[in-house]
Amino acid sequence: MSDISIVKTKEDVASKSLQVTVPVDRIQKAESKALRHYSQRARLPGFRQGKAPEAVVRRRFGEAIRQTVLEELIRESWDAALTAESLKPIAEPHIHHLKFEQGQPLEFEFHVEIRPDVALARSGGFTVQRTVKPVTDADVAERLRDLQERKATWIPVEGEKPAPAQMVRLEVAPIDENGVGVAQPYNMVLGEGRAIPDVEERVMTLRPGESVDTEVRFPDDFSDESRRGQSRKVRIVLHEVKRQELPVLDDAFAREVGDFETLDALRGALRTDLEQDAKAQADANVRQELLQQLYAANEVPAPGSLVDKLIKGYMQAYQIPEAQFETFAAEFRPVAELQVRRELVLDAVVDGQQLAATEQDIDTRVAELAAGRNLPAGKLYAELEKAGRLRELERSLTEEKAFAWLLQQSTVVDA
Numbered sequence: 001m002s003d004i005s006i007v008k009t010k011e012d013v014a015s016k017s018l019q020v021t022v023p024v025d026r027i028q029k030a031e032s033k034a035l036r037h038y039s040q041r042a043r044l045p046g047f048r049q050g051k052a053p054e055a056v057v058r059r060r061f062g063e064a065i066r067q068t069v070l071e072e073l074i075r076e077s078w079d080a081a082l083t084a085e086s087l088k089p090i091a092e093p094h095i096h097h098l099k100f101e102q103g104q105p106l107e108f109e110f111h112v113e114i115r116p117d118v119a120l121a122r123s124g125g126f127t128v129q130r131t132v133k134p135v136t137d138a139d140v141a142e143r144l145r146d147l148q149e150r151k152a153t154w155i156p157v158e159g160e161k162p163a164p165a166q167m168v169r170l171e172v173a174p175i176d177e178n179g180v181g182v183a184q185p186y187n188m189v190l191g192e193g194r195a196i197p198d199v200e201e202r203v204m205t206l207r208p209g210e211s212v213d214t215e216v217r218f219p220d221d222f223s224d225e226s227r228r229g230q231s232r233k234v235r236i237v238l239h240e241v242k243r244q245e246l247p248v249l250d251d252a253f254a255r256e257v258g259d260f261e262t263l264d265a266l267r268g269a270l271r272t273d274l275e276q277d278a279k280a281q282a283d284a285n286v287r288q289e290l291l292q293q294l295y296a297a298n299e300v301p302a303p304g305s306l307v308d309k310l311i312k313g314y315m316q317a318y319q320i321p322e323a324q325f326e327t328f329a330a331e332f333r334p335v336a337e338l339q340v341r342r343e344l345v346l347d348a349v350v351d352g353q354q355l356a357a358t359e360q361d362i363d364t365r366v367a368e369l370a371a372g373r374n375l376p377a378g379k380l381y382a383e384l385e386k387a388g389r390l391r392e393l394e395r396s397l398t399e400e401k402a403f404a405w406l407l408q409q410s411t412v413v414d415a
């Protein structure tokens with residue numbers, strides 16, 4: 001491929017522009033190849049398959065041959081560019097300024113987004129404090145309350161106006177010059193923010209079976225930008241109100257929740273879980289603080305192309321319409337920038353220290369997980385593979401190894 005000219009014309013930390021020139025003789029070879037391909041497969045009236053003259057085939061399939069040649073030469077040029085520039089692309093290249101004229105060299109420009117190579121001038125010698133938040137009786141009581149609420153029953157309330165924390169069943173219908181529109185049913189717990197404030201306020205003035213025609217205003221931070229600050233007349237009909245009845249906290253409740261003989265045993269298990277959570281959170285905070293010190297000690301970019309790609313991934317996951325990109329990006333860009341820096345730093349450590357998770361690492365972790373679930377390791381491996389989660393497991397193991405290495409280079413002080 002040495003006859004294809006690749007010249008770098010522009011470069012930054014996350015992209016390159018490459019001017020490509022394919023000489024005429026290389027184009028002619030590609031045309032001859034494409035012509036033979038079509039000649040061998042063409043079925044034309046008056047000729048046996050593969051026996052039509054090249055001039056006839058060229059007239060019949062000229063545009064298709066030209067397109068085939070162009071696609072082949074672009075593919076070959078891309079292969080040549082990958083090798084010549086040692087590229088690490090994060091997406092397919094964009095093609096600009098294409099010139100493909102008869103008897104002239106093929107010219108165009110590749111614009112390719114690349115993953116930056118981050119060189120860590122300093123990767124150790126930091127001091128990080130590890131603080132484990134103590135678990136209090138109030139923390140245990142709060143977790144116990146959560147369990148109560150999960151086991152709670154909802155009892156209908158007759159003839160009373162609803163209050164915060166009660167469940168309501170209602171309908172809301174728009175009203176305009178044409179009358180009352182189609183009503184939409186809702187079930188919600190008041191105070192959880194599932195309805196706009198004006199609707200909740202009006203609902204709490206009604207008793208089951210009552211309705212009200214009123215004007216409500218959409219808040220300035222409403223999810224649908226087109227409705228922010230607008231007012232609309234609606235009809236609200238309240239059908240039902242329910243209050244939450246919590247189960248009694250006793251030994252019977254503990255046995256219902258799980259394999260606990262007494263309420264004290266349940267409290268003890270909850271405390272143990274909370275202590276483990278506190279230790280895990282302390283470890284996560286250590287990692288985050290270590291990363292912050294790494295960012296401060298090294299030049300770690302957050303290229304816009306990578307940040308935008310991550311933001312679009314968030315949008316897809318949250319099912320946000322493309323039209324809302326600017327608004328969504330403004331909110332999530334700081335989060336995305338930190339995530340990009342995190343990945344670049346960890347990739348630099350993994351590549352520099354050869355810490356990528358191996359097949360043996362994956363097999364060992366799958367065996368540990370399988371033992372915890374009382375499953376054969378092979379069955380769990382197959383399930384993870386089918387769900388497409390092996391790559392996620394591999395990344396998790398790789399990050400664990402990267403952080404273990406980084407922490408060995410620094411000092412962690414337990415507070």
